[in-house]
Amino acid sequence: MTKVLVDRTAALLESVDVDVFVGAMRVQAAAVNLVTSDGPGGKTGVTVSAMTAVSAEPPLLLACVNRRSPSVAAIRQNGVFCINALSAEQSELANTFAGRPSNGQPFDFSTAEWMTLSTAAPALVDAVANLDCVIHDIVEAGSHTIFIGRVVGAAHRNVKPLVYCDRTYLAPGPLTD
Numbered sequence: 001m002t003k004v005l006v007d008r009t010a011a012l013l014e015s016v017d018v019d020v021f022v023g024a025m026r027v028q029a030a031a032v033n034l035v036t037s038d039g040p041g042g043k044t045g046v047t048v049s050a051m052t053a054v055s056a057e058p059p060l061l062l063a064c065v066n067r068r069s070p071s072v073a074a075i076r077q078n079g080v081f082c083i084n085a086l087s088a089e090q091s092e093l094a095n096t097f098a099g100r101p102s103n104g105q106p107f108d109f110s111t112a113e114w115m116t117l118s119t120a121a122p123a124l125v126d127a128v129a130n131l132d133c134v135i136h137d138i139v140e141a142g143s144h145t146i147f148i149g150r151v152v153g154a155a156h157r158n159v160k161p162l163v164y165c166d167r168t169y170l171a172p173g174p175l176t177d
Contacts, residue, residue: 026165026166026167027165027166028165029163029164029165029170030049030050030163030164030165031049031051031085031086031161031162031163031164032047032049032085032086032090032091032094032161032162032163032164032169033047033048033049033051033063033083033084033085033086034046034047034048034083034084034086034093034094034097034124034127035048035051035063035065035071035075035081035082035083035084035147036081036082036084036114036121036122036123036124037071037074037075037078037080037081037082037121037122038078038080038120038121038122039074039077039078039079039080039120039121040077040078041073041074041075041076041077041078042074042077042078043074043109043122044070044071044074044075044078044107045071045097045107045109045122046065046069046071046097046098046107047094047095047097047098048063048064048065049164050063050064050144051063051064051083054148058150059150059151060136060148060149060150060151061083061131061133061148061149061151062146062147062148062149063081063083063146063147063149064141064144064145064146064147065144065145065147066143066144066145067140067143067144067145068143072145075135075147076135076138076145078120078121079134079135080119080120080121080132080133080134080135081119081121081133081135081147081149082117082119082121082122082123082130082131082132082133083129083130083131083133083149084122084123084124084127084129084130085127085128085129085130085131085156085161085162086124086127086128086161086162087126087127087128087157087159087160087161087162088159088160088161088162088163088171089162090126090127090162091162091169092111093111093112093124094162094164094169096108096111109122112124112125112126113125113126116132117130117132117152117153117154117155118132118152118153119132119133119134119152119153121133123153123155126157127155127157128156128157128159128160128161128162129154129155129156129157130153130154130155130156131149131151131153131154132151132152132153132154133147133149133150133151133152134149134150134152135147135148135149135150136148136149136150160172160173
């Protein structure tokens with residue numbers, strides 16, 4: 001009986017084809033966020049769509065940042081970060097912090113207005129939501145670093161969020177019959 005379980009487990013550990021996986025993930029709608037940080041590691045920001053709540057008590061969230069991003073080292077050294085949920089009108093800001101602005105320089109903080117909440121991490125003034133965090137844990141997983149943050153400050157506005165799906169920016173709206 002044990003041999004059958006071992007054989008089955010080994011077969012399940014084989015990964016799906018990368019292109020199939022990427023295609024399946026591409027059609028998953030996700031909110032667009034900027035992860036920003038400031039401190040001894042320097043001021044940094046990067047666009048991410050892999051962000052979610054982990055726990056309400058204590059308030060924890062996670063954000064996944066590609067290990068190739070220079071933001072990983074800065075966030076780690078700073079020990080703080082802010083999740084800035086972008087509004088439907090902020091697709092150009094998303095592109096700027098993804099490193100591909102239509103004009104100007106990538107990762108340019110002067111393209112928006114910033115404030116701070118509880119930490120020194122930049123918080124976007126007109127974001128849908130700001131979730132200011134201190135690092136609770138860091139997990140390395142595949143190509144990404146997962147920053148788990150304890151939320152120590154938050155703000156939000158009642159505006160439509162920016163969503164990314166199938167390589168396109170979208171704004172949510174009501175379903176019609």
